[in-house]
Amino acid sequence: MFFDPFLEDQLAVWATASNNYDRLKQVLYRSVDFGDFQIRVQHNPDRILSAAAKIDEASLKARACFLCKENMPPEQQSFDYNPTFDIRVNPYPIFSRHYTVPAKQHIPQLIAGHFGDMLNIARAYPEYTIFYNGPRSGASAPDHFHFQLAPRYEMPLETDITHCSKEILFTTPDKTLIVESIEDYIRKNIIIRSADKELLERNFHEILNMIGKVTPNDPEPMINLFAWHENEEWQIVIFPRRQHRPWQFFAEGADNILFSPGCVDFAGLIISPRKADFNRLDVPLLRDLFGQLTLTDEQFNNLRFMIHDLRMS
Numbered sequence: 001m002f003f004d005p006f007l008e009d010q011l012a013v014w015a016t017a018s019n020n021y022d023r024l025k026q027v028l029y030r031s032v033d034f035g036d037f038q039i040r041v042q043h044n045p046d047r048i049l050s051a052a053a054k055i056d057e058a059s060l061k062a063r064a065c066f067l068c069k070e071n072m073p074p075e076q077q078s079f080d081y082n083p084t085f086d087i088r089v090n091p092y093p094i095f096s097r098h099y100t101v102p103a104k105q106h107i108p109q110l111i112a113g114h115f116g117d118m119l120n121i122a123r124a125y126p127e128y129t130i131f132y133n134g135p136r137s138g139a140s141a142p143d144h145f146h147f148q149l150a151p152r153y154e155m156p157l158e159t160d161i162t163h164c165s166k167e168i169l170f171t172t173p174d175k176t177l178i179v180e181s182i183e184d185y186i187r188k189n190i191i192i193r194s195a196d197k198e199l200l201e202r203n204f205h206e207i208l209n210m211i212g213k214v215t216p217n218d219p220e221p222m223i224n225l226f227a228w229h230e231n232e233e234w235q236i237v238i239f240p241r242r243q244h245r246p247w248q249f250f251a252e253g254a255d256n257i258l259f260s261p262g263c264v265d266f267a268g269l270i271i272s273p274r275k276a277d278f279n280r281l282d283v284p285l286l287r288d289l290f291g292q293l294t295l296t297d298e299q300f301n302n303l304r305f306m307i308h309d310l311r312m313s
Helices: 003-013 015-024 047-052 056-063 113-122 156-163 197-211 274-278 284-294 298-313
Strands: 029-032 039-043 086-089 097-104 129-135 146-151 166-171 177-182 188-194 222-232 233-240 269-274
Touching: 003 015, 003 086, 015 047, 029 284, 039 274, 056 097, 056 177, 097 222, 113 129, 113 146, 113 222, 113 233, 146 222, 156 233, 166 298, 188 197, 197 298, 233 298, 269 274
Parallel strands: 039 269
Antiparallel strands: 029 039, 086 097, 097 146, 129 146, 129 222, 166 177, 177 188, 188 233, 222 233
């Protein structure tokens, strides 16, 4: 696989990345059991800059964009994937192989016009899951469009989809497209499966438009988005959101928790840069934290009804 020697070559010449990948081998893990599923917690101090990133307009303008090619460290290499995207080693990894897929142009983090690219990359690299943090849903560079790649099955979500009970929200008569949701998952979710790329793109955008009617929609609906390609079909997972960070993120003293989740956290692998937070996360606290960020029951029911009405029309 191309990515393995690419990573090895980068770690041989890029000390920052090499040191961070070495430290990743020493990170701590623990699991929180919810009965039908588990959430894993990774204590990873190197991710503190990402977790605490300021993404207001003034802060973004005050720093050089770290995804623009002219601002890359001299040791960093960039694989020319296609005319639109590069692929680079992520120097602050969560996974043993962690890649960033930035646009070559400095364009905003908006999925419109790029979902087809996401599907193409997922099909090109089936050993990886591709994911997208919305501009107000965990992206630390909302001013520069990018995806990320992680090895398959490193996030609990991919196993949970198989083992957890799901509700079917929509299906075409010939079952060429199925829309489902994992039940009682503490993070409201939409799963779309199809082998038909055109059908999948069309319905994704329809569902995204529906999400925009029940959750903040500026400049796009708040979402975390995943795609992978397996057994000749794509699986897409959307986590619609209503908020970026819980009140505990902004609290002072003992109430403060550095919890600023993006895709990886919503997929059941919580990245905890501080040891105190790593130790305190339990079932009630995680229900509270995610409960502030995911859709309310009322919002999700409204979304379900819209998808149901689409099926009945």
